[in-house]
């Protein structure tokens with residue numbers, strides 16, 4: 001692990017800080033401090049600033065609208081945006097830029113890159129992720145959404161679930177079964193599907209907080225152009241795995257900063273509520289402090305590999321388990337500090353269902369309780385804690401692999417043994 005930054009990276013940090021100073025109003029303490037309506041409007045304007053400076057998809061080559069940043073510059077940029085409490089893009093950008101955009105750069109045809117990438121950056125295309133299904137989550141390769149070629153179009157039938165941000169998306173990348181008569185990891189195709197058509201229906205799922213950030217997505221004879229295949233027909237599994245690597249990447253740089261800001265806010269809450277003399281509260285705050293420091297070093301270990309251009313290793317799984325379980329612990333402490341106020345939470349709810357509330361968020365009970373409820377999902381999405389521990393058991397500890405289960409084609413496996 002190398003916790004230092006080369007001088008060129010520190011110069012780049014100054015450039016980003018100067019850009020932030022020139023755009024952020026005086027007294028800025030993070031987007032969370034703005035009332036929700038104003039925060040939405042400001043985030044839209046800020047997205048345009050990032051796009052105009054090539055910083056929305058900063059790692060992309062300049063010819064596709066990026067800034068061609070080096071790995072260490074990408075890390076510095078992510079850190080500075082997180083520290084300033086400004087978003088790195090709109091909610092659908094995580095799917096559009098980080099996931100499908102990066103995947104197209106790796107697997108897409110030149111025509112696909114030229115068509116899709118500018119539309120992602122302009123915001124004309126807003127993406128979501130159609131991987132999980134009722135019978136395919138951890139065992140993703142078991143998916144059963146079917147796609148059949150009909151002339152020059154694919155016809156899709158089936159159901160996806162937990163589709164985050166589908167309510168604001170107009171394109172979805174879908175893993176579909178195109179050949180059921182081969183083993184389950186084969187015969188899967190990665191398809192780009194427009195959502196504004198009668199064959200695609202999005203039904204919101206109500207979450208614990210009462211918000212609906214994710215959805216069920218139904219395909220009934222939905223259609224997409226035959227050319228909207230990424231990586232080849234029946235060869236979508238490798239594409240899907242590339243994309244998951246992008247899904248799990250960025251947090252190593254930003255989470256330690258965001259969790260530190262959140263913990264500082266929690267210490268403030270404890271002080272205001274006169275709880276910092278309580279030895280048990282002090283012990284839990286100290287424990288949280290130590291965990292955020294450990295998380296910072298775990299993040300640096302991932303980033304060291306990333307900056308050196310090495311493929312992500314099992315440390316990504318250590319990091320995912322660590323931050324998601326930490327977040328459940330620390331938000332339980334927040335609810336304990338709120339006491340009875342947590343039972344009927346007043347004030348502003350978190351503006352995102354993922355991770356911490358925005359930097360600068362008010363100390364409202366609803367912000368903490370909402371974040372506590374949202375943190376329950378952290379150990380599920382992007383690979384559950386059990387699956388991460390399986391990976392660690394096999395790759396790090398060298399424990400025996402899980403039993404392989406029945407063999408056969410996907411169609412055979414659907415039948416009872």
Ligand SMILES: Cc1cc2nc3c(=O)[nH]c(=O)nc-3n(C[C@H](O)[C@H](O)[C@H](O)COP(=O)(O)OP(=O)(O)OC[C@H]3O[C@@H](n4cnc5c(N)ncnc54)[C@H](O)[C@@H]3O)c2cc1C
Pocket residue numbers: 128129130131132133134136137138139161162163164165214353377380381382383384385386387390402
């Ligand atoms: C907030 C949120 C947002 C999401 N957003 C999206 C999205 O945008 N798009 C999308 O496609 N999906 C999304 N997901 C789905 C997510 O990827 C799945 O929930 C996850 O992969 C787990 O799958 P599952 O829910 O089907 O649980 P299952 O796979 O059915 O697992 C149930 C339980 O069994 C355990 N388990 C399963 N297999 C094993 C095993 N082999 N060994 C040990 N334990 C095991 C799991 O750890 C879990 O505890 C989202 C999920 C959440 C919670």
